[in-house]
Amino acid sequence: MFCLTTETDPEWAERAVEQLDRVLVDHAHCEMKAASSALALAGRAVIAPSIVRPLVALAQEELAHFDEVLAELERRGLELGPPPVDDYAAELLGHVKGPRSGRERMVDRLLAGALIEARSCERFKLLAEALGQRGLHEQAAFYRELLTSEARHYTLLRRLAVEVSGDDASVDARMLELASLEGAINARHGTAAAIHG
Numbered sequence: 001m002f003c004l005t006t007e008t009d010p011e012w013a014e015r016a017v018e019q020l021d022r023v024l025v026d027h028a029h030c031e032m033k034a035a036s037s038a039l040a041l042a043g044r045a046v047i048a049p050s051i052v053r054p055l056v057a058l059a060q061e062e063l064a065h066f067d068e069v070l071a072e073l074e075r076r077g078l079e080l081g082p083p084p085v086d087d088y089a090a091e092l093l094g095h096v097k098g099p100r101s102g103r104e105r106m107v108d109r110l111l112a113g114a115l116i117e118a119r120s121c122e123r124f125k126l127l128a129e130a131l132g133q134r135g136l137h138e139q140a141a142f143y144r145e146l147l148t149s150e151a152r153h154y155t156l157l158r159r160l161a162v163e164v165s166g167d168d169a170s171v172d173a174r175m176l177e178l179a180s181l182e183g184a185i186n187a188r189h190g191t192a193a194a195i196h197g
């Protein structure tokens with residue numbers, strides 16, 4: 001899917017459905033982190049002011065997703081609780097390079113964000129299929145709708161990286177490197193009932 005270099009083990013979705021409450025709590029935190037990361041990027045986009053508004057719009061959409069998942073938690077009587085550790089995202093963001101506030105770092109952060117969106121899209125698809133197979137059609141529809149947003153966010157963040165860089169070929173080359181690193185990280189995960197677990 002997209003530029004992902006490894007596939008998530010379908011057994012992950014079985015575990016996720018069995019522990020859907022846990023996944024939903026983790027998912028809520030993921031949406032919140034996606035919103036705050038888009039805002040953080042917007043606040044540092046001095047080198048490319050044209051990407052500020054698209055990032056603010058993205059943050060608003062992620063915030064709306066956060067609100068939707070929070071509503072689902074409330075319906076189930078679940079509490080948000082503290083943010084779970086997300087080793088997957090931390091490891092991937094650890095590969096972002098370049099000096100602070102520089103163009104190279106902004107491109108890397110946008111591409112890492114695009115990869116996280118692509119992976120979420122892949123996982124939501126697996127989850128929607130597994131939920132549907134168990135007759136949980138409402139929850140399946142919820143994840144099907146969200147996966148289309150994640151696909152759009154992948155495309156948006158990749159496009160913004162090209163806008164910041166001004167060089168399609170170097171963005172493509174860097175995306176290949178980061179996608180390969182992301183694939184290796186994903187291969188070590190997929191065992192826990194969490195969006196990137």
Ligand SMILES: [Fe+2]
Pocket residue numbers: 031034061062065149
């Ligand atoms: Fe989202």
Ligand SMILES: [Fe+2]
Pocket residue numbers: 034062117149150153
């Ligand atoms: Fe997203």
